[in-house]
Amino acid sequence: xxxxxxxxxxxxxxxxxxxxxxxxxxxxxxxxxxxxxxxxxxxxxxxxxxxxxxxxxxxxxxxxxxxxxxxxxxxxxxxxxxxxxxxxxxxxxxxxxxxxxxxxxxxxxxxxxxxxxxxxxxxxxxxxxxxxxxxxxxxxxxxxxxxxxxxxxxxxxxxxxxxxxxxxxxxxxxxxxxxxxxxxxxxxxxxxxxxxxxxxxxxxxxxxxxxxxxxxxxxxxxxxxxxxxxxxxxxxxxxxxx
Amino acid sequence: xxxxxxxxxxxxxxxxxxxxxxxxxxxxxxxxxxxxxxxxxxxxxxxxxxxxxxxxxxxxxxxxxxxxxxxxxxxxxxxxxxxxxxxxxxxxxxxxxxxxxxxxxxxxxxxxxxxxxxxxxxxxxxxxxxxxxxxxxxxxxxxxxxxxxxxxxxxxxxxxxxxxxxxxxxxxxxxxxxxxxxxxxxxxxxxxxxxxxxxxxxxxxxxxxxxxxxxxxxxxxxxxxxxxxxxxxxxxxxxxxxxxxxxxxxxxxxxxxxxxxxxxxxxxxxxxxxxxxxxxxxxxxxxxxxxxxxxxxxxxxxxxxxxxxxxxxxxxxxxxxx
Numbered sequence: 001x002x003x004x005x006x007x008x009x010x011x012x013x014x015x016x017x018x019x020x021x022x023x024x025x026x027x028x029x030x031x032x033x034x035x036x037x038x039x040x041x042x043x044x045x046x047x048x049x050x051x052x053x054x055x056x057x058x059x060x061x062x063x064x065x066x067x068x069x070x071x072x073x074x075x076x077x078x079x080x081x082x083x084x085x086x087x088x089x090x091x092x093x094x095x096x097x098x099x100x101x102x103x104x105x106x107x108x109x110x111x112x113x114x115x116x117x118x119x120x121x122x123x124x125x126x127x128x129x130x131x132x133x134x135x136x137x138x139x140x141x142x143x144x145x146x147x148x149x150x151x152x153x154x155x156x157x158x159x160x161x162x163x164x165x166x167x168x169x170x171x172x173x174x175x176x177x178x179x180x181x182x183x184x185x186x187x188x189x190x191x192x193x194x195x196x197x198x199x200x201x202x203x204x205x206x207x208x209x210x211x212x213x214x215x216x217x218x219x220x221x222x223x224x225x226x227x228x229x230x231x232x233x234x235x236x237x238x239x240x241x242x
Numbered sequence: 243x244x245x246x247x248x249x250x251x252x253x254x255x256x257x258x259x260x261x262x263x264x265x266x267x268x269x270x271x272x273x274x275x276x277x278x279x280x281x282x283x284x285x286x287x288x289x290x291x292x293x294x295x296x297x298x299x300x301x302x303x304x305x306x307x308x309x310x311x312x313x314x315x316x317x318x319x320x321x322x323x324x325x326x327x328x329x330x331x332x333x334x335x336x337x338x339x340x341x342x343x344x345x346x347x348x349x350x351x352x353x354x355x356x357x358x359x360x361x362x363x364x365x366x367x368x369x370x371x372x373x374x375x376x377x378x379x380x381x382x383x384x385x386x387x388x389x390x391x392x393x394x395x396x397x398x399x400x401x402x403x404x405x406x407x408x409x410x411x412x413x414x415x416x417x418x419x420x421x422x423x424x425x426x427x428x429x430x431x432x433x434x435x436x437x438x439x440x441x442x443x444x445x446x447x448x449x450x451x452x453x454x455x456x457x458x459x460x461x462x463x464x465x466x467x468x469x470x471x472x473x474x475x476x477x478x479x480x481x482x483x484x485x486x487x488x489x490x491x492x493x494x495x496x497x498x499x500x501x502x503x504x505x506x507x508x509x510x511x512x513x514x515x516x517x518x519x520x521x522x523x524x525x526x527x528x529x530x531x532x533x534x535x536x537x538x539x540x541x542x543x544x545x546x547x548x549x550x551x552x553x554x555x556x557x558x559x560x561x562x563x564x
Contacts, residue, residue, distance in 0.1 A: 048446065070445035080446055088439035090504070099432040100447040109429060154448050 001026040001190050002047070002078070002158055007056035009039075009046055009214075016042040017214040019056065024158075024207075029184055029191045031201045031222075034211035035234060040194045041083055042214070044160050048080050049073045060158065075105060079156035083163045083194070085143045087135035093146060094118050094131040100153035118153065125149045125179065141172045148179070152187065159183065161193040165200040177203050202226075210234070269412055273405040283476075284521050286408050289415040290473055291517040294490075295497045295509035296415075296422045297465030301458040302495065303503030304426070304434035307357065311368035313491040314375040315345035315463040319470025320480045321379060324391040334396065338410075338471030345467025346460045348375075353459045357452065360441075369488070376486035390481030393474060407476040414472055418465045423506040425461075434458055435504075489533070493520065496540050502550020511552060 002024045009017040016039045024030045032040050045051045047058050049070045057066040065073055088096050097118035101108060108114045122128040125145040130138065138146060144164055151159060161180075165173050177200055183189050195201045201208060201222065208225045210218040218228045225231055273282060298312045319341030326337040356367050380388050395403050425431045433454045436444040445451050474480050493516070501512030516539075523532040547554040 050442065050445075070442070071448050071450050074446055074448035082443070082446075086440050086443050088436060088443065090439055091435065095432070099436045099444075099449075102429045102432055103436075103448040105448065111427070111429065111432075114429070150443075150447070 001061060002192065003059040004043075004047070005057050005059070007043065007046060007058060008054045009042055009051055010054055015214050017046065017053075020211070020214065020216055022209055022216075022219075024190060024192050026190050027184065027188070028206055029180065029193070029204050031205035031208040032192065032194045032211060033196070033198075033201060033208060034217070038211045039214035040211055041162055043211075044080060044162055044194065047073070047160065048078060074154050074156075077105065077155075077157040078160065079151040079154050079158070080160035081144075081147045081151050081162055081164055085140075085147045087138070087143055087146050087150070089134070089136040091135055092132050093127060093135055093138070094122065096135050096146060097121055097149050097153050100150045104154035106155055118149075121149045121153055124152070124182075140167050144168070144176070145179075148183075152183065152189075156189060159189050159191045161191060161195075163194055163196060165195055165197040168197075173197060173200055176200070180204050198226075266412075266416065270409065273408055279404070280525075282404060282408055284518070286404075286411055286476055287521060288514055288517045289408075289411040290469055291493070291497060291513040292510060293411070293415040293418045293469040294466055294494050295501075295513040296418050296506065297462045297469070298494045299498050299503055299506070299509045300422060300425065300434070300462040300465075301455065302462075303498055303509065304431060304438060305455055305458060306438035307360075307455065307459075308365050308495065309368040309459075310365055310488070310491045310495065311352075311371035312462070312466055312494050313486055313488060314372045315349060315466035316470035316473070316490070317375065317379070317480070317482075317485040318345040318348050318463075319467030320474035320485050321385055321391070321470075322467070323471035323474050324393055324480050325385060328391065328394055334471075334475050335410075338414075338468050338475075341471030341474075342464040342467035345470065346464040349460045349463030350456070353456050357455045357459060369491070372486060372488055372491060376482050376488075379486065380482040386480075388482065390479060390484075393478045393480075395478060403478075404476060407472055411469070411472045411476065414468055418469075419506065419510060421465075422509075426506050430454070430457070492540075493517075493536070496536060496543070500539070500543050500551055502547075502552045502554075504549060505552070508550045508552055512550070 004020060004022045006019040006021060007017055008019055020043060032043065034040055042051065046053045049068045049072065053066055057064050059065065060076060060078060065076060068076065088099070094115065098111070098114045101117045101121070102114040108117070119128060119131065122131055125148050127142060127145050127149060130142065135146060148164065165176055168176060180191060181204070184191055193205070205222055208220065208222050209216060210225055210231050212234045217234055218225050218231050269285070272285065294312060294316060298309065301307050302309055319338070322341040322344040323334065323337035326332045326340055327334060332340070352371055356364060356371070359367055379385055385391060396406065433444070433449045436447060436449060437451050437454060441451055497512035497516045498509045499512070500516055501510065502508030520532055520536070523535060
């Protein structure tokens with residue numbers, strides 16, 4: 001469903017992404033892991049059109065989206081969350097989602113209808129009790145759910161999640177894992193997620209890409225990847241021999 | 243948008259708005275009592291600033307793209323009407339609209355490159371627009387260069403002329419305010435506000451942010467152009483130094499920030515209070531003093547009431563109750 005062919009991006013002398021290939025099939029939950037600064041978020045930014053790629057291409061449902069602008073990508077059916085959650089702080093929770101619904105793929109013109117749909121989404125992520133609260137008064141876990149609801153508001157077919165689990169406690173992670181499955185199974189949305197919380201990656205993903213210095217280090221099922229010596233080395237460093 | 247929801251709620255008393263038509267009727271009838279010219283002009287300038295500040299707020303308030311170039315659109319309107327009336331003899335009521343159209347065209351021309359800039363960069367380039375336009379008009383023979391242009395008055399007495407354009411400006415200010423209020427509560431407004439809150443997130447929501455900013459910029463310029471056209475008739479004279487006065491741009495900004503640029507009520511309150519204060523201070527104390535006071539006020543408002551006076555007072559009430 002979403003495919004990247006030799007995607008490359010450099011910032012001056014820094015190669016953030018080098019010939020990165022990836023494929024996410026419809027209905028999958030796929031993970032992208034790697035040490036900090038390895039280029040994961042850059043890849044998401046290239047996919048969603050925030051950064052133009054230097055070479056290579058990104059295909060969505062067989063159609064090339066490499067040169068699309070962020071709002072065009074959104075209209076085609078790809079939504080994302082941001083690593084540092086970015087609710088529209090000055091607005092109430094429901095207004096955050098309403099705006100996203102109005103400009104989403106259904107392109108709704110009526111404010112009342114938009115608000116109705118926004119409320120449904122807030123129920124879906126269990127944030128409806130806080131609907132009239134200003135977004136800035138939400139705690140971290142609630143902000144993450146708001147961010148999710150906002151990403152879902154456009155009615156995407158494909159969702160990019162950037163570290164949705166970070167900063168959550170164990171109970172919250174368990175809840176979030178359930179929510180991820182609910183999004184895939186009830187809303188039929190394919191998910192590609194960046195994650196550091198290994199428990200969440202292992203618990204949700206059927207395929208994982210490991211990235212280091214912008215290069216693909218490994219790819220495969222979670223259990224395979226976690227035994228891969230190159231991956232262990234990237235995370236823990238090389239074992240010193242006496 | 244929060245305000246909007248409360249307002250549409252069932253328990254909001256509509257009686258609260260009853261005074262609005264009354265105020266409007268009084269303002270419309272005001273010239274009938276044959277007031278001194280000073281008051282007529284004072285009120286005229288209040289309406290003018292209401293129109294300018296509300297139209298500025300479309301872009302400056304809702305999207306947060308603070309422009310200092312609004313005066314260029316206003317002057318564009320004033321000059322367009324003068325030229326069309328003097329050279330082609332077109333009726334003032336049609337040329338005011340034409341003034342809006344030309345201002346909108348100017349906005350469309352400069353908007354594409356300028357709106358790609360953000361923050362201070364946008365503000366500075368919008369200021370340059372005003373300065374460059376002033377220089378062009380100062381040196382352009384066709385529009386009277388540095389001697390300015392006189393308007394041909396309507397074939398009525400000078401008093402009647404003033405009264406007609408007093409009423410026209412009142413209507414223009416009212417229409418602009420109502421339209422801006424409508425935009426604020428529409429999908430268009432929701433998109434503009436999302437741009438102010440976080441432009442990247444807005445893009446990811448599927449909002450075509452360049453297009454929306456452009457629309458707000460052009461619509462605001464159109465309104466400013468119409469206001470400029472009517473202003474020209476009332477004053478019956480345009481001159482690059484007076485019409486393109488950069489201080490007017492600053493005043494507009496201050497009025498909007500003073501009242502609070504996030505809602506349509508803020509610019510309205512700011513324009514009324516500050517343009518009254520400005521005219522009174524300039525008349526009775528002096529223009530220099532008024533500039534110092536305005537500068538101080540801008541600093542105070544930005545530091546202590548970043549969301550404007552209305553929110554500040556509301557906030558004070560809430561904390562007293564709590």
